[in-house]
Amino acid sequence: DVKVTQSSRYLVKRTGEKVFLECVQDMDHENMFWYRQDPGLGLRLIYFSYDVKMKEKGDIPEGYSVSREKKERFSLILESASTNQTSMYLCASSLLWDMWVYGYTFGSGTRLTVV
């Protein structure tokens, strides 16, 4: 089974801190994604990447950046954390051409609280 591992389950950070959320997948998937989940808003796409060093903005990229230096690793960076970035962050990966049949594989999520 594909495994998507997010480095932290829970994080508490202070306003203004630079925050790194790490995600690693072990099945050579081309695509990787970062979503955030908020009550009543569902899952919203922050950034995604089709290949190493490639990145594209999703629907809510403001205040975030990403890095993909290796195929298996996709990092989400909060440049200066704010309280409105308190959320559940979900990383996902997929094959390029199978995703419509099999969907994404998600990690377990990181619950980030910014105080």
Add this chain to the structure above:
Amino acid sequence: DQQVKQNSPSLSVQEGRISILNCDYTNSMFDYFLWYKKYPAEGPTFLISISSIKDKNEDGRFTVFLNKSAKHLSLHIVPSQPGDSAVYFCAASAKPGSSNTGKLIFGQGTTLQVKP
């Protein structure tokens, strides 16, 4: 602009009965539709998918129906079990070559509670 909408935030069903979760979409370029299930403190897990060339796809107790003219899909769970209690998300993606290719657009989610 919410392209995928789940208008019912919650649904409560008795064990053994049918659960019907609904989803509407607005983008006519969407070609693939998926359902995910999410338990608290876990990531969503893929449940079932359907492409726009079909109107029904079945996998065990789960059936997804697609009505393209109404831009509506539904997930039927029969019979419902207490372990089905979770948040269900529908998602949509467009065929290769369109602007939404390769990324899933999710609805807001519906929390299903199956009572024993």
